[in-house]
Amino acid sequence: xxxxxxxxxxxxxxxxxxxxxxxxxxxxxxxxxxxxxxxxxxxxxxxxxxxxxxxxxxxxxxxxxxxxxxxxxxxxxxxxxxxxxxxxxxxxxxxxxxxxxxxxxxxxxxxxxxxxxxxxxxxxx
Numbered sequence: 715x716x717x718x719x720x721x722x723x724x725x726x727x728x729x730x731x732x733x734x735x736x737x738x739x740x741x742x743x744x745x746x747x748x749x750x751x752x753x754x755x756x757x758x759x760x761x762x763x764x765x766x767x768x769x770x771x772x773x774x775x776x777x778x779x780x781x782x783x784x785x786x787x788x789x790x791x792x793x794x795x796x797x798x799x800x801x802x803x804x805x806x807x808x809x810x811x812x813x814x815x816x817x818x819x820x821x822x823x824x825x826x827x828x829x830x831x832x833x834x835x836x837x838x839x
Contacts, residue, residue, distance in 0.1 A: 717738070717739045717828070718736055718737070718738055718739075718807045718808070718809060718828055718829065718830035719736065719737045720734065720735065720736045720805070720807045720830040720831065720832065721734070721735050721736075721833060722734035722735050722792075722833060723804075723805060723833030723834045723835045723836075724834075724835070724836070725836045725837075725838060726797055726835070726836070726837055727797075727837070728797060728798055728799055728837055728838065728839050729796060729797065730797050730837070731793070731794060731795045731796075731797065732793075732794045732797065732835060733791055733792065733793050733794070734747070734791065734792040734794070734805055734807075734833060734835075735790075735791055736789065736790045736791075736792075736807030736830060737787065737788060737789045738789070738790070738809055740788070740809075741764060741788060742764060742809035742810055742811055742828070743763065743764055743765070743810055743811050743812055743813050743815060744761055744762065744763050744764060744809070744810045744812070744815045744820065745762055745764065745783070745808065745809045745810075746758065746759070746761035746762070746808045746809075746810070746820065747759040747760050747761075747781065747790075747792045747805055747806070747807060747808070748805070748806045748808055748823060749801075749803035749804065749805045749806065749835075750804050750832075751802060751803040751804075754803075756806070757772065758772050758820070758821035758822075759771070759772050759775055759779065759792070759805070760775065760779055760781040760792060761781070761815070761816065761820045761821075762781045762782070762783055763815075763816050764783065767783065768816050769781050770816065770820055770821075772821075774800075775794075775801075778794065778795050778796045778797075779792060779793065779794050779795070780792070780793040780795075781793075792805070794835070797835075797837045798837060799837045799838070799839045801835060801837050802835060802836050802837050803835060804832040804833065804834050804835075805832065805833050805835050806829055806830055806832045807829070808823070808826035808828065808829050808830070809826060809827070809828040809829075810825055810826045810827060810828075811827060812825055
């Protein structure tokens with residue numbers, strides 16, 4: 715198992731920035747961020763491969779969010795800039811042991827075996 719510990723969510727004004735952190739106790743093949751707004755399905759935000767650092771983003775966050783990793787700390791970050799009220803959601807960190815995840819359905823929550831407890835991000839207008 716790869717227990718995940720998220721942090722960083724809070725209330726922020728539109729146009730502001732936040733950085734979410736997710737510490738993993740192990741070293742998965744890939745780690746991603748998803749989010750879920752009230753009444754909506756969980757949606758893909760971003761993913762990073764632990765080896766090589768390849769990344770993907772949802773169209774809705776491209777150019778505003780940046781995912782990165784710290785190998786020494788087994789931690790993944792999601793830097794969120796130019797936040798919009800539409801970004802309000804519970805953000806979940808997820809990890810996958812699938813080696814070729816980024817060659818396939820990296821946006822599919824079912825491909826991730828491990829999940830954090832979620833952290834609330836609220837963007838006020």
